Amino acid sequence: MNNFPIDRRALLGAAAFAAGGSAFAAGRPALLHPGMDQATLGKVAAEFRAIVGDEWVLTNDDNLTPYTKSYIPDPDEMHAPVGAVAPASVEEVQAIVHVANKYRQPIWPISTGRNMGYGSANTATPGQFILDLKRMNRILDVDADLGTALVEPGVTYQQLHDYLEANGIPLWIDVPTIGPIVSPVGNTLDRGVGYTPYGEHFMMQCGMEVVLPSGEIMRTGMGSIPGSNTWQCFKWGYGPYVDGLFTQSNFGIVTKMGMWLMPKPPAYKPFVVRSPGLDDLAEVIDAIRPLRVGSVIPNGILSMGALYQLSMFKQRSDYFTGEGPFPDELLLEEARKVGLGAWNTYFALYGTDETIAATEPIVRAVLGRTNSEVLTEKEMGDNIWFKHHATLMRGGLSLEELGILSWRGGAGGMAGFAPIAQPRGSEALAQTRLAREVMGRYGFDYSVAYAIGWRDLHHIIFLQFDKADPEEHRKASECYRDLVTSFAARGWGSYRAGVQGMDLVASQFGAVNRKFNKLLKQTIDPNGIIAPGKSGIA
Amino acid sequence: MIRLRRTQTGASIALLVLAACTGAAGGDRPGEASSFVEDQLDPFVAISQATERSGEQVYAEICGYCHDHTIGPGILGRGLPPESLEMITRNGLNAMPAFRKTDISDRELAVLAEWIAQSAPAGDTP
Numbered sequence: 001m002n003n004f005p006i007d008r009r010a011l012l013g014a015a016a017f018a019a020g021g022s023a024f025a026a027g028r029p030a031l032l033h034p035g036m037d038q039a040t041l042g043k044v045a046a047e048f049r050a051i052v053g054d055e056w057v058l059t060n061d062d063n064l065t066p067y068t069k070s071y072i073p074d075p076d077e078m079h080a081p082v083g084a085v086a087p088a089s090v091e092e093v094q095a096i097v098h099v100a101n102k103y104r105q106p107i108w109p110i111s112t113g114r115n116m117g118y119g120s121a122n123t124a125t126p127g128q129f130i131l132d133l134k135r136m137n138r139i140l141d142v143d144a145d146l147g148t149a150l151v152e153p154g155v156t157y158q159q160l161h162d163y164l165e166a167n168g169i170p171l172w173i174d175v176p177t178i179g180p181i182v183s184p185v186g187n188t189l190d191r192g193v194g195y196t197p198y199g200e201h202f203m204m205q206c207g208m209e210v211v212l213p214s215g216e217i218m219r220t221g222m223g224s225i226p227g228s229n230t231w232q233c234f235k236w237g238y239g240p241y242v243d244g245l246f247t248q249s250n251f252g253i254v255t256k257m258g259m260w261l262m263p264k265p266p267a268y269k270p271f272v273v274r275s276p277g278l279d280d281l282a283e284v285i286d287a288i289r290p291l292r293v294g295s296v297i298p299n300g301i302l303s304m305g306a307l308y309q310l311s312m313f314k315q316r317s318d319y320f321t322g323e324g325p326f327p328d329e330l331l332l333e334e335a336r337k338v339g340l341g342a343w344n345t346y347f348a349l350y351g352t353d354e355t356i357a358a359t360e361p362i363v364r365a366v367l368g369r370t371n372s373e374v375l376t377e378k379e380m381g382d383n384i385w386f387k388h389h390a391t392l393m394r395g396g397l398s399l400e401e402l403g404i405l406s407w408r409g410g411a412g413g414m415a416g417f418a419p420i421a422q423p424r425g426s427e428a429l430a431q432t433r434l435a436r437e438v439m440g441r442y443g444f445d446y447s448v449a450y451a452i453g454w455r456d457l458h459h460i461i462f463l464q465f466d467k468a469d470p471e472e473h474r475k476a477s478e479c480y481r482d483l484v485t486s487f488a489a490r491g492w493g494s495y496r497a498g499v500q501g502m503d504l505v506a507s508q509f510g511a512v513n514r515k516f517n518k519l520l521k522q523t524i525d526p527n528g529i530i531a532p533g534k535s536g537i538a
Numbered sequence: 539m540i541r542l543r544r545t546q547t548g549a550s551i552a553l554l555v556l557a558a559c560t561g562a563a564g565g566d567r568p569g570e571a572s573s574f575v576e577d578q579l580d581p582f583v584a585i586s587q588a589t590e591r592s593g594e595q596v597y598a599e600i601c602g603y604c605h606d607h608t609i610g611p612g613i614l615g616r617g618l619p620p621e622s623l624e625m626i627t628r629n630g631l632n633a634m635p636a637f638r639k640t641d642i643s644d645r646e647l648a649v650l651a652e653w654i655a656q657s658a659p660a661g662d663t664p
Contacts, residue, residue, distance in 0.1 A: 055639075065629045066638040086640050090580045114635070134640035138584035154588075154640070158599050163586045180603050181641070256582070313608060399603035405633035412633025 030060045030082045033106050033127030033532075040103055041082060044129070047099045048085040051092050056135070059083040067113065067130050070120040071405055071414045071467065072498045073477035079122035079499050081108065084130040090255045094215045096131065097253070100529040101213070107131040108531045109253045111153035111186030114178060116405075117416025117462065118190070119499035124533025131253065133185075140256065141232070144169045147261045148206065148232035153185040153254065158397060160184065164261075171261040172395040174198040174300075179397045185257045189247050190496060193451055193458060195392040197350060198262045199300025200453065202247060207231040207258035210246055213525035218252070232258035248496070249517075250531035251524050262395070265350040269360070270390040272380060274341035275372040278328060281343045281432070282425025283370045285452065288345070289423045291366060292452055296359060299393055301452040303345040306335035308447040308462060309385050311407040312400055316445070325436075326445040339383045341372070345452075346389035404447065410466035413476060415500070417483045419492040421457040431459050431492065438486050439463070442479040458495055484508075497535070506536020593653025596646055600637070606660055610634060615659025620651035627651070 032041060041059075049057045058064055060082055067084050085107070087093050100107045108128040113121030121130055137154035142163065149171075151160065157179035164171055173179070174194040176187045188201040198204045207221040221237035222230040235243070245251050273284055281303055291297040307326055310319070319334055320326055332342055349356045349363070367374050380386035388400055405412035421427040428450060436446045444463055451458035461483065465476040477500070484494065484501055488508040497505040506514060517537045521528070532538045591599070604610040613623070624647050630636035642650065 063628070066636040069630050069636040071633070084638075112641070113638075116635075120635075132638065132640050134638070137588040138582070139586040140582045140584060142585065150582075159586070159588060162599075181600060181635070397603070398607075400607050400609055402604055402633075402635070403609040410632065 030080050031126035036127060044103050044105045045083060051095045052085060052087050056086040067121045070122045071116060071412055072119050072500050073415055073473055073480055074500055075474050075477050078126055080126055081123050081128050081130045084132050086132040086135050088135045093211050093253055093255055097211060097215045101527050104527050105129060106529050106532050109133060111183040114182045115190060117414055122499050124499045124502050139163055147171055147263055149261055150232055150256060150258050151184055152256055153183055156183050170264040172264050174395050177401045178399050180399055184259055185254060189254060191247055193300055195300045196262055196395050197298040204260045206235045206260055208243055208246060208254050209256035210252035210254050212252045213530050248535045250534040250537055267353045267356050268350050268394055269356050270348045270393050272375050272386055273345040273367055273372045274375055275343040276341050278342045280371050282429045284345055284372055285423060285428050286425040287366050287370050297347045299348050301347045303343050303450040305448040306340050306342055307331055307445055308449055309340055312403040315409055316407050324443050325440050348393040404462060407464040408466040411468035413465040413467035415463040415480050415498055417461045418494050418496050419459050419487045420495050421459050423452055423457050435461050438482050442475045444479055503536045591646055593650040596642055596650045612660055613654055614657040618655055620655045623651040623654055
C-alpha cells in the first residue's frame with residue numbers, strides 16, 4: 001500500500017516544504033499574458049475583488065499552490081496562472097467577463113479543476129486568471145420521472161449522489177474515476193467517460209447555459225424558448241446543434257448543464273474477464289465487441305492492465321528497484337498472487353433477475369471461447385479490484401485510483417495519453433506494442449486501461465513518473481510528446497489532451513480544422529479572453 | 539441604466555460593478571454589455587446547494603476515500619497537529635492533491651483539522 005510513514009515531525013517539516021517549496025509560492029514573479037503588465041493586472045484583481053469580495057480573489061502575492069499543483073510534466077513551468085477568482089453566481093461571471101474584456105485579461109474556467117491526468121487547474125498558456133466556478137454549486141432540478149437533472153459547474157458527483165440518496169430518488173449517477181471531488185459539468189465538457197450504460201457523458205448531456213465572451217447568456221437546445229419545459233428532454237433544439245462547441249473549447253463559460261440520469265435497475269450483476277497472458281486481450285476485445293455493439297453488454301467496459309491495478313495500492317519500489325521498465329514476468333507473478341490476470345475486463349449486466357438470467361448464458365457462451373475466465377462476485381469475493389469496479393459500474397464513488405499518482409514515489413506525477421482505436425483485437429495489440437516501445441525507450445512502465453465504447457476503444461495510457469526528480473520529469477515531458485507524435489504517425493489521434501500537449505494534439509487534426517476553430521474564436525471572442533490555448537485554439 | 543431586480547447581495551454587487559464597468563472606456567464594445575443584464579438575471583432557484591459541513595462530513599466526503607482505503611496514510615486517532623493538517627490540506631503532500639478554499643472553506647478546514655486531531659483511531663468505537 002502507499003502507506004508511507006507519517007508522524008508529527010514529518011508533518012510539520014513537510015508542511016513547511018509544501019508551502020515554501022512550490023515553484024509558484026507567494027512572491028515569485030509569474031509570466032504575464034502578452035500585452036499585460038503588473039499595474040494593469042493589479043487593476044484587474046481590484047475589480048475582481050469588487051465583484052466577488054476580497055476572500056475570493058487570489059493573486060501571485062497569495063499562495064496559489066492549491067491551483068498550480070498538478071501531476072503533468074511541466075519542466076519549464078509554462079502553465080501557471082497569475083491568480084484565481086471564484087464567483088458565486090452567473091451575474092458575477094458576467095461581471096468578471098466584462099472586466100476581462102476591458103483589460104484583455106484571459107480567464108481560464110474550471111469547474112472543480114481536478115482534471116488529474118490532463119493538468120488539473122493549470123492553464124494552457126501562462127498569464128491567465130483561473131475562473132474557479134466551484135462556488136456555483138446549486139442543483140437546480142432533478143426530475144425523478146424523466147431521469148433528468150440540471151446542475152451548476154461546482155456541483156460534484158458526491159453532492160448529486162447525496163441529494164438523490166437523501167430524497168429517495170431511484171436514479172443513478174455515472175461517475176468518472178474520481179467522482180467524489182469532480183463535477184458532471186467539468187467531466188462532460190472535457191468529454192470524459194464512465195462505467196455504467198450512461199458512461200458516454202457528453203451523449204447524456206442535454207442543454208447548456210453559456211456565458212458568451214460578450215457577457216450575453218445563451219441557452220442551447222430548447223432552453224431559450226420562454227416558458228419551455230423541455231430543455232432537459234430534447235438535445236437538438238432547432239437549427240444548428242451547438243453544444244459540442246462548448247466542449248473541449250474556449251468559446252464560452254458553461255454555467256448550467258442538463259444531463260440524463262439512469263433509472264436504478266432492479267438488478268445488477270458485475271463480471272470480470274480474467275486473462276492470463278499479455279496478448280490475450282485481443283481475443284477478449286474481438287469477442288466482446290458484438291456484445292457491446294449490440295448492447296447485450298450495455299455499459300462502459302474497462303480492460304485494466306495489471307500494472308495499473310497494482311499501482312493503485314502499492315508503489316513500484318514495493319516490487320522492483322531495478323533499471324528499465326517493469327519486467328513482464330514479475331508483473332504476471334505479482335498479479336497472479338493477488339487474483340489478477342495480465343488483463344482484467346470489467347463489465348456488468350443490468351435489468352431484472354429474469355433478464356440477467358437470460359443474458360448471462362449468451363455472454364458466457366461468447367466469452368467462453370477465449371482463453372480467459374469469466375468470473376463474478378461468487379468467485380472474486382473480496383478482491384479489492386473487483387469490488388472497486390463493481391462500485392464504479394453502479395455509479396458508486398471512490399478515490400482509490402488516486403493511488404496511481406504515487407507509483408514512482410516522490411511528489412507523484414502522471415500524464416494521461418489517450419489515443420482512440422477501432423475496437424478490434426489487432427488494433428489494441430498494435431497500439432499496445434507501440435506504446436510499450438516508446439515508453440520503454442524512456443524507462444517508463446506501460447500502465448493502461450482500455451475503455452471499450454460503443455464503436456471505439458479509448459486507449460488510456462498513464463505515464464507515471466516522479467515530478468520531484470528533475471531528470472525523470474524532463475524525460476516524462478519528452479516521452480509524452482514522443483507518444484503523441486508516434487501514434488499520430490500511424491493515424492491514431494487522442495480524444496483528450498493535457499494542457500502541456502493541447503497545441504501538439506490539435507496540430508494533428510488538420511490545418512483546415514484549426515483554421516475553422518480559429519475563425520470561430522476570433523468571431524465569438526475577439527479579445528481572446530476565454531482560455532486561450534485550450535485544445536490548441538487561440 | 540441598469541435597474542436591479544434582485545436583492546441577493548452577490549448579484550447586486552456584481553451588477554453595480556457591471557454598471558460601473560459598462561460606462562468605462564477600455565476598448566470593449568459599448569452597448570453590448572448593457573443590453574443583456576436586465577433581461578437575463580438568473581431565474582433559477584436551487585433545490586439543493588452545498589452548505590457548511592462538519593469536520594466529520596468533510597472527512598467522509600473527501601479525506602476518507604483515500605485515508606481509509608490505504609491510498610493515503612491513516613490520519614485518525616494519531617493526535618496530528620491541526621495547523622499541519624491545515625497546511626497539508628491546502629498544499630498537498632507528495633502526491634496528495636491540494637484543496638482550495640472553494641473545496642473546503644477556511645472555517646470548514648479549521649473544524650476538520652480539529653476533528654481529525656481529536657479523533658479516535660479508525661475502526662474504534664467511541
